[in-house]
Amino acid sequence: MTGTELGLAISVFLACAVEAVEALTIVLAVGVTRSWSSALYGVGAAVLALAAIVAALGPALTSLPINTLRVAIGGLLLVFGLQWLRKAVLRAAGLKSLHDEDATFAAEREAAAAAGERGGSDIDGYSFVIAFKGVLLEGLEVAFIVLTFGSEQHKVGIAAAAAGVAIAVVVLAGAAARAPLARVPENAMKFGVGVMLTSFGMFWGAEGAGAHWPGGDGALLVIIPSVLLVGLALARWLSSAPAAEAAA
Amino acid sequence: MNTVRRIALGVWDFVVGDDWVSAAGVVVALGATALLAGAGATAWWLMPVAVAALLGASLYRAR
Numbered sequence: 001m002t003g004t005e006l007g008l009a010i011s012v013f014l015a016c017a018v019e020a021v022e023a024l025t026i027v028l029a030v031g032v033t034r035s036w037s038s039a040l041y042g043v044g045a046a047v048l049a050l051a052a053i054v055a056a057l058g059p060a061l062t063s064l065p066i067n068t069l070r071v072a073i074g075g076l077l078l079v080f081g082l083q084w085l086r087k088a089v090l091r092a093a094g095l096k097s098l099h100d101e102d103a104t105f106a107a108e109r110e111a112a113a114a115a116g117e118r119g120g121s122d123i124d125g126y127s128f129v130i131a132f133k134g135v136l137l138e139g140l141e142v143a144f145i146v147l148t149f150g151s152e153q154h155k156v157g158i159a160a161a162a163a164g165v166a167i168a169v170v171v172l173a174g175a176a177a178r179a180p181l182a183r184v185p186e187n188a189m190k191f192g193v194g195v196m197l198t199s200f201g202m203f204w205g206a207e208g209a210g211a212h213w214p215g216g217d218g219a220l221l222v223i224i225p226s227v228l229l230v231g232l233a234l235a236r237w238l239s240s241a242p243a244a245e246a247a248a
Numbered sequence: 249m250n251t252v253r254r255i256a257l258g259v260w261d262f263v264v265g266d267d268w269v270s271a272a273g274v275v276v277a278l279g280a281t282a283l284l285a286g287a288g289a290t291a292w293w294l295m296p297v298a299v300a301a302l303l304g305a306s307l308y309r310a311r
Contacts, residue, residue, distance in 0.1 A: 071282075074278070075274055075275065075278055078274045079270065079271045079274050080263075082267075082274070082299070082303060083265040083266075083270075085303060086270075086303065086310065089303075095311055140262070198299060202299050205274075205278050205281075206281050206291065208278075209278050209279075209281040209282035209285060209291070210282055210285030210286060210291065211285045211291035211294070211295070212285075212292060219292075226296070227299070230300055231303075234303065238307060
């Protein structure tokens with residue numbers, strides 16, 4: 001496995017683990033509170049919908065010319081990465097509340113309990129729809145990351161395997177704990193994903209636009225730590241800014 | 249029509265998120281890189297500079 005492939009696998013694994021934790025929290029809340037079978041039917045339906053979307057979009061992506069693909073994918077990854085990184089920096093600086101899976105779980109459970117009695121049918125519509133929506137929305141992000149990372153390097157297999165391992169690890173941990181995975185250092189993982197998406201997006205976007213990086217693929221070894229350092233420096237600046245303003 | 253609008257808004261929210269200025273900045277930076285590279289100039293430096301500026305500006309607005 002080359003360094004770029006390893007970077008791809010780590011990026012996809014981290015991003016998919018974060019999304020899987022969020023989806024699992026929603027499914028656990030409606031499963032515990034209302035109906036496990038209906039929640040699992042919702043998960044199954046969402047997985048089928050995701051498979052159809054990936055099957056439709058995957059071949060279309062890989063048939064595009066390489067430079068067009070690089071600019072489009074690089075741009076999308078960069079827009080996505082900047083969103084992740086901005087939120088992670090704001091959380092690290094204490095300017096945005098940390099994502100609390102326990103609080104999310106409690107809120108979902110309360111909403112599920114308040115949603116009224118189940119109807120006469122075997123399927124609980126509320127559990128089905130909430131589990132379906134949660135898994136579909138988080139799964140779309142996973143599918144997007146797998147397709148973009150994988151198709152750019154023609155390594156959809158590696159990206160899909162990394163995503164599968166991440167989802168399996170999260171689901172097994174969730175099944176063992178039967179509770180939200182609140183101990184997962186989610187913001188640190190999101191920071192890492194933001195750094196990777198931004199770095200790869202910048203690298204591929206510039207290459208697709210016709211630029212040549214010094215050192216070729218080796219430039220990523222400089223780009224990734226540099227983006228990380230800029231993110232950490234910005235978080236430090238933001239966390240010290242209110243104190244400086246107050247002292248002035 | 250309502251469904252189409254909701255789907256379009258969902259796609260916009262999914263891709264662009266809550267900071268359209270950064271998304272527009274990425275498009276402009278990629279275009280400028282293509283122009284520089286097309287003119288035969290060294291263009292790789294532009295994206296890192298643009299990304300640092302876009303992230304800094306986005307955080308400054310959000311703080």
